Amino acid sequence: MTLATIQDAPPAAVSGGPDDAVLIVDHLTMRFGGLTAVGDVSFKVGRGDITALIGPNGAGKTTVFNCITGFYKPTEGMIRLRQADGATYMLERLPGHDVNRVARVARTFQNIRLFPQMTVLENLLVAMHKPLMRASGFSLAGILGLSGYRKAEAAAIDKAAAWIARIGLTHRADEPAGDLPYGDQRRLEIARAMCTDPVLLCLDEPAAGLNPRESGELNTLLRLIRDEFDTSVLLIEHDMSVVMKISDRIVVLDYGIKIADGTPEQIRTDTRVIAAYLGVDDEEVAAVEAEVGLTGASA
Amino acid sequence: MAQGSTIGQVAPTVAPRSTAALPALLKDAALFALVTLGLAIPVVAYRTDLGQGTGLVLTGRWGLVASLCLAIFVLRLAQRLVLAEVSRRRDARILAGVAAPPVAVRPARILGPLTLAIALTLPFLAAFGSGGLSEGRYWIDLGILILTYVMLGWGLNIVVGLAGLLDLGYVAFYAVGAYSYALLSTVFGLSFWICLPLSGLFAAAFGILLGFPVLRLRGDYLAIVTLAFGEIIRLVLINWTDFSGGSAGVSSIPRVNFFGVPFAAGEGGFAALFGLSFNPMHRVVFLYYLILVLALITNLVTLRMRRLPLGRAWEALREDEIACRSLGIDTTITKLTAFALGAMFAGFAGSFFAVRQGFVSPESFNFLESAIILAIVVLGGMGSQIGVAIAAIAMVGAPELLRNLGFLRAVFGEGFDPNEYRLLLFGLAMVGMMVWRPRGLISERTPSVRLAGRKS
Numbered sequence: 057m058t059l060a061t062i063q064d065a066p067p068a069a070v071s072g073g074p075d076d077a078v079l080i081v082d083h084l085t086m087r088f089g090g091l092t093a094v095g096d097v098s099f100k101v102g103r104g105d106i107t108a109l110i111g112p113n114g115a116g117k118t119t120v121f122n123c124i125t126g127f128y129k130p131t132e133g134m135i136r137l138r139q140a141d142g143a144t145y146m147l148e149r150l151p152g153h154d155v156n157r158v159a160r161v162a163r164t165f166q167n168i169r170l171f172p173q174m175t176v177l178e179n180l181l182v183a184m185h186k187p188l189m190r191a192s193g194f195s196l197a198g199i200l201g202l203s204g205y206r207k208a209e210a211a212a213i214d215k216a217a218a219w220i221a222r223i224g225l226t227h228r229a230d231e232p233a234g235d236l237p238y239g240d241q242r243r244l245e246i247a248r249a250m251c252t253d254p255v256l257l258c259l260d261e262p263a264a265g266l267n268p269r270e271s272g273e274l275n276t277l278l279r280l281i282r283d284e285f286d287t288s289v290l291l292i293e294h295d296m297s298v299v300m301k302i303s304d305r306i307v308v309l310d311y312g313i314k315i316a317d318g319t320p321e322q323i324r325t326d327t328r329v330i331a332a333y334l335g336v337d338d339e340e341v342a343a344v345e346a347e348v349g350l351t352g353a354s355a
Numbered sequence: 356m357a358q359g360s361t362i363g364q365v366a367p368t369v370a371p372r373s374t375a376a377l378p379a380l381l382k383d384a385a386l387f388a389l390v391t392l393g394l395a396i397p398v399v400a401y402r403t404d405l406g407q408g409t410g411l412v413l414t415g416r417w418g419l420v421a422s423l424c425l426a427i428f429v430l431r432l433a434q435r436l437v438l439a440e441v442s443r444r445r446d447a448r449i450l451a452g453v454a455a456p457p458v459a460v461r462p463a464r465i466l467g468p469l470t471l472a473i474a475l476t477l478p479f480l481a482a483f484g485s486g487g488l489s490e491g492r493y494w495i496d497l498g499i500l501i502l503t504y505v506m507l508g509w510g511l512n513i514v515v516g517l518a519g520l521l522d523l524g525y526v527a528f529y530a531v532g533a534y535s536y537a538l539l540s541t542v543f544g545l546s547f548w549i550c551l552p553l554s555g556l557f558a559a560a561f562g563i564l565l566g567f568p569v570l571r572l573r574g575d576y577l578a579i580v581t582l583a584f585g586e587i588i589r590l591v592l593i594n595w596t597d598f599s600g601g602s603a604g605v606s607s608i609p610r611v612n613f614f615g616v617p618f619a620a621g622e623g624g625f626a627a628l629f630g631l632s633f634n635p636m637h638r639v640v641f642l643y644y645l646i647l648v649l650a651l652i653t654n655l656v657t658l659r660m661r662r663l664p665l666g667r668a669w670e671a672l673r674e675d676e677i678a679c680r681s682l683g684i685d686t687t688i689t690k691l692t693a694f695a696l697g698a699m700f701a702g703f704a705g706s707f708f709a710v711r712q713g714f715v716s717p718e719s720f721n722f723l724e725s726a727i728i729l730a731i732v733v734l735g736g737m738g739s740q741i742g743v744a745i746a747a748i749a750m751v752g753a754p755e756l757l758r759n760l761g762f763l764r765a766v767f768g769e770g771f772d773p774n775e776y777r778l779l780l781f782g783l784a785m786v787g788m789m790v791w792r793p794r795g796l797i798s799e800r801t802p803s804v805r806l807a808g809r810k811s
Contacts (some may be wrong), residue, residue: 126680127680165681169675169677171670171671172674174667174671175802175804175805185664189665195692198659198663199659199660199663213804216806226806229805230807252682
């Protein structure tokens with residue numbers, strides 16, 4: 057996809073700092089017929105950060121996710137992904153599977169999408185499809201049983217085993233993924249996404265349905281990903297205990313429009329966010345909307 | 356009775372259920388008998404016979420109806436009692452904390468090698484059992500027929516069992532393979548050994564051709580389109596007379612030779628070359644081993660593919676296509692490879708069919724064939740290799756078995772023909788399968804790779 061690849065002239069600076077963004081969403085708009093699900097949203101995801109995308113139900117968070125990960129083609133706008141070596145991809149122009157394969161954006165789903173009959177280990181091996189395909193000579197060398205593939209497979213299994221150990225499932229590695237408890241399935245889905253070596257990991261409500269203990273395990277896993285891997289995280293979450301504890305930056309959507317963007321401390325005290333979440337009297341809504349300047353934009 | 360004490364402790368909580376429910380059981384069985392009566396009145400109770408004149412005479416058969424109802428009543432009662440006992444024992448075991456018994460200790464481990472051993476020695480067994488090679492021909496022919504369906508079942512298993520793409524027109528690729536050999540050999544005089552791989556390639560090409568337009572479809576819609584594709588191929592073969600000979604088919608297709616050496620009586624024939632006395636059965640035995648090798652290659656490739664990333668991607672595709680896409684798997688290519696590989700093995704099998712029959716016509720490739728192959732895959736347990744083999748033996752071999760039940764005439768009277776009960780037994784078997792093994796004979800999936808027991 058040479059069209060979608062633009063080589064930035066100077067390689068991006070060392071990671072860290074607000075200017076080094078891994079994902080730049082510019083004026084993203086998504087319309088379904090007459091309904092504007094996302095209207096002119098722009099934000100950045102800093103390299104090495106955990107960025108949270110929050111907002112009330114129906115605010116358009118998952119739509120933004122689906123645009124970023126190639127499941128929807130946005131009506132307007134630009135989504136750029138910059139890898140550490142400076143290579144930039146226009147995500148909205150890539151075919152669906154290339155968003156992961158080439159641009160290295162991985163995601164999980166709101167309703168868990170594991171391969172339920174396949175074992176935990178197999179789930180992770182499927183995620184390493186691209187390197188293993190190449191090692192197996194697109195199956196030709198693999199059919200003949202050449203040793204190159206066997207080495208690559210052993211390496212892949214080692215990597216998968218390391219991830220299985222990180223999520224604490226070594227004793228259940230050979231069981232069908234569908235038999236795992238809910239919290240384990242959530243963490244397995246994240247591990248599976250991480251096995252594709254992503255530069256950006258998009259998590260759609262990873263804490264939904266988890267009990268407090270499982271939420272804690274999830275936080276640990278997310279911090280581990282941020283600290284030990286070159287992976288930035290963008291997550292949708294309703295559970296404020298997770299969001300406030302682990303996010304470096306928070307973007308708030310309401311009715312498809314960005315109403316706030318800042319650090320957890322800033323968001324906590326933002327009047328518009330409080331209004332969107334807690335709801336206010338009709339008069340106050342009008343006052344807040346006038347203040348924000350979106351009267352009529354959100355119906 | 357080794358666990359008598361443990362079961363004894365929990366028995367009071369479980370046992371009353373089955374004994375106290377006896378009136379309910381009787382009522383249930385009576386209801387079944389009543390339904391039987393309702394069904395039997397229009398179907399069984401009256402028979403029309405030709406009277407003395409021109410009219411028909413109704414003959415009542417109430418004795419038969421009564422015995423049917425009684426039989427159903429007793430059977431239902433017995434079934435309920437047995438089931439209750441089975442579940443009571445299971446409950447007792449669970450309550451006592453005893454693990455369930457190892458279910459048939461991995462049937463594939465024992466069944467696989469056993470079936471293979473029988474398959475490898477079948478010609479010899481047949482010759483010994485029937486007292487001569489020529490006398491054992493029936494069994495070897497039956498073996499060839501079964502193995503052809505085993506191979507087709509294994510080929511379709513790639514598409515349906517692994518990739519989860521429901522294909523109702525699989526016989527089209529079988530036809531492509533058969534006609535490839537028939538036409539290439541009669542028109543261009545090419546040898547079977549050149550045509551065999553070519554047939555596979557042609558069929559794979561047709562698999563890709565079909566795959567492209569239907570890639571976006573799943574489930575029912577895919578099934579309908581593949582069904583139509585199967586019919587298109589058959590109708591083209593019937594109507595394009597200049598190309599395929601129409602319904603008359605292609606005849607006098609060259610027979611198989613032993614890698615260039617013909618199975619002929621004279622000088623330079625197979626028998627003369629190996630110093631054997633000429634026997635037309637040599638060719639049949641060779642055909643048997645040929646289809647055995649082809650089927651085993653199909654099996655080997657499938658087993659290998661399951662451990663390769665592409666094979667795992669097929670299974671992942673069956674489980675969740677959207678998740679596959681999010682992991683960077685090109686679902687288009689993945690589906691096409693499954694279609695092409697499945698079609699290729701059907702092409703090989705078709706080529707074998709043509710060389711064995713010496714004659715092909717469109718009638719051999721109707722929808723019923725597709726349905727039988729699909730039934731073999733589904734009954735065997737989708738994705739299970741040994742299950743498919745067993746199902747093929749049952750589906751193809753069982754009707755043959757019925758032919759040999761002539762001795763039952765001694766029991767049921769002179770007019771009894773077991774063949775007439777074929778479809779009835781088939782239906783009963785289907786109902787039984789749906790009740791006891793709804794996911795196929797062998798439904799548990801073997802993982803393609805294990806972490807436990809691996810040396811790192």
